[in-house]
Amino acid sequence: MHFLSFRATTLLQLTFLTVYGAKWTYIGPDGQHHWSKQYPYCGAAFQSPVDFMPELLRFNSTLRPIEVHNYNLSPSEQLTLRNSGHSIQMSLPPKMYISSLPYRYTAAQLHFHWGTSITPAGSEHMVNTKQYAAEMHVVHFNSDKYSNMAMAIDKSDGLAVLGVLIEIGEFNPAFEQFLMFINGVKYRNQRVRVPGFNIRALLPARLDEYYRYDGSLTTPPCYPSVLWTVFRDHVTISHKQFMTLATSLYSSHAQDSVPLPMNGNFRKTQPADSRVILVSFKEGRGLHSTLTFTSPQMRKQIVQQLLAGDLADLADEGLYQLLPSGSERLRAGKRKEQENQLSETPAKSKQQTLNPSLSKKSQANRTVGKSQLAEDVLCYISLQQRVSKQLKQPHTESQLVHALRDAVFPQSPGQNRQRVSKQLKQPHTESQLVHALRDAVFPELNLKSYLDCKSDLAIPTIRHILHERPTEEDLELDHSLTKALMNGKKTSTAIKKRVPATNHGGVSPVTVPRKPPNLGYPHPWLLPMEWED
Template sequence: MRKESLARYFYKMLFTQLIILIAFPLSSTGGTWTYNGSEGEHHWSKHYPYCGGAFQSPINFQPELLRYDPDLLPVQVHNYNLSSKEQLTFSNNGHSVQLSLPSHMHLSSLPDQYTAAQLHFHWGSPHMLAGSEHTVSGRQFPAEMHVVHFNSGKYPSISIAADKADGLAVLGVFIEVGEFNPAFDRFLKFVKGIKYRDQKVQVPAFNIQELLPAHLEQYYRYDGSLTTPPCYPSVLWTVFRMPVTISLTQYKALATGLFSSLAQESVPVPLHRNYRKPQLTDNRVVLVSFQEVRGQHGRHLVASPLQRRQIIQQLLMGDLSDVMDESLHHLLPKLARKPWVAKKRKTNQRYQHWSQITEKKQRNQMPNPTGKTPSVWKTVHISPCWQKYGINEDSLSYTHLKNNVTLQLGRHHTDIQVVKALRKAVFPELNLRSYLNCKSDLDLQTIRCLLRTRPTDEATELDQALTKASQRQKLKPMAENRGPALTKLTGQTSVTIHKNAHNMVPANLKEHATEWED
């Protein structure tokens, strides 16, 4: 019996390791996705359903999304000045060029420590200097660099962290074409050695911080996803406001000297225009660490962290008539406040007092000795929507959730069913977490998830009132909501975008070896 138990344990561990290798291959071998054509981004959700889901990246940083946050600290990088005695792997994975980074590089200006893993690039074509993934008021930069970090404070490796909600943090850097950049030339001069997919060379290490802008205190921050399959919504994005420059010759080294095909293939496929188009905002807002001279980005947050927690607690345990009477504009700030009669009305002095409390006093009332954000669902004492799929909080991973959703849908499920089920399962959790951290407005779907814990007449009345308010508010054209240049970038009309709001391109779900870059 003892030998039999050991044998079962051995095969169980072997099977677990096999699954890990399938999901996160040790080396990049290309994938079944591209940026254009039959496997292009509009078809990614066919094999990677999160690509058609919630909180996707990149987005367009349009003025109406920006919220100035004076408490955002400058980005603090550590051990970025590498010794030239170290060697970095410079490779072509068929989707981008990638530079490996040592594990002693890390960020310390976030709630957890995030360790560097790699950096890579997105760019346009030789004749189109437009290849950044994020855009600013519709403007697309020639290229964009992503420095990828994983949450080493909670997870032992990037492979394990990648499909967790707080697993990754990425620094984004816009790249302009201008003066020659000696820091970029440290590795771009080796591009000829990685012309084809799966080729790699060793390059001497250097000061990686020289690749970043001089001003690390000015940036955009929001909650988003990987911009490549499997598109897990697991990324805290920090995109620097100021671009860096490279010369036209350096830009063309990327845009003309690389191929996404293998060296032995008879018809080489150029590697360019490797960027994903802007995605839906999903009630998210973008925090900025800077104020415009003219004050365009100086508008305050709709509600402070303390106010937001109080609103959630009010929904869960408080008098809902107070919410209906005083705080409808806090719950759905994008809706115009409409007068309506509640069954019960009371004067609540706390809501009137909120506006008089300063941000500093609010922070002093919320001591947090660990400096870490507590679990959202444990804080508000409710069960997340994904628990019905047999997932508990300690074992939540987007990979596990996808497998359980697929299993419960049965053999003959459709692609759109998988995409919608996953979105329905993860969106309230993402929205609530982001809302409490001031990076989203509270969505009606999340409010309903909270109200389900209170099967009362007042909860039903509030649900109905919010629904009516939402229906009365005419939807703005999606192109306007997502930025003036987005329709041009995606090639879709506002009507088409609205129809595809929840799933850009539904398709059949199939298991494939997972490859991700961001």
């Protein structure tokens, strides 16, 4: 966790405060590379879209076909088509819902992303580097737990989005049902009424083959609150229909002197962050060679053993093979700063808004129940508001740091103060503020996603779990880890480069220590430990 000097107070206020009215675009000074200035989650963990690369795919035989209900609307039902300034968006009635997910998700709206007339490649998700002409998103919110879209948008289980990839090909009569009204929404904030039609016809014929993963909104504020389902089969629209979409709309208001065309409104793909992509289909090329995944029961057992400190049993049973190793997860050339990770992760591990099952209990009673994880939801807005509230009060430089620490990590121990003081002596950049937020939420999101079989268990999360053991073991662990990492640093001279991110979360890049000779375990945190049963 990075902390700030007093002179960065104003910057922190701007960064952590949710500014719904802030201007953003896809290119230029307010473009997607700068979104995290006003919306820090846009630079944080579990972001979307992603590229469905073959090595990320895992077949899951338990994935059920998507079941849509009440998608065939009567022409008497009026829908609202509007120009949001970033896309065209159509409202959907609350009687529409999908039921094949852990909760009932009620439809709210659908919208589109597309390329340009010159470059008809504008889908947000990609399949093995292939980008389609456009993409449709049908957005639903968790109506079992939240009363409306606004209440659900910042919760980790709040949203479910159906993604449809669109290619140029045959004419699509279903799309013509709203494209015929597009001239009524040429400019920003314009609206027009559209008669209801069969929304199901906008989806592919097969709803049983799809990609599934945990991700985020693809536009600010980029909350990582979306369960994504992107269908394997694409749909087609004609070249004329695509050109209508790509050339008829403007991001500017009708009264603006310089009209700004609306096209190329797609976000670039984001890092995998240890996530895997579950797929409901087994046949076909491009799937990972091992079309299986570790069962939820086995994953729960692994986490329980980590929580209880049964590292010897973990090794004896061979379960360590299911955890990320330095050689597998942190490839050569990736990097330095594991000593920074060592000093910072204890603070991260105290952020417990999502998983109270990780709080200090007796070892015998420590469990991670999926029901608990389902009920205890990380609220991203409240995290930002707690920080902002602290900043509104007069404070000294020291109080600022303590306020930030206490807001993000309510149970942060006093031993972190020396690390905080050390951080204050160094300048901090805006990107480090974003990294701080990423580091705060990544272990929680990764653990929840891991137990749902949609992520690998990342090293930062393992450390997050291990630091919940009793104080004596916590200190012994840190001592042994430090020793192992220092030995690895001495024996490895090739790994010195730094990169902005890793494949397993938003923590600082780390050094890959070489495995000490004559030891059979590839995990740095397990190597030097001599745990007794």
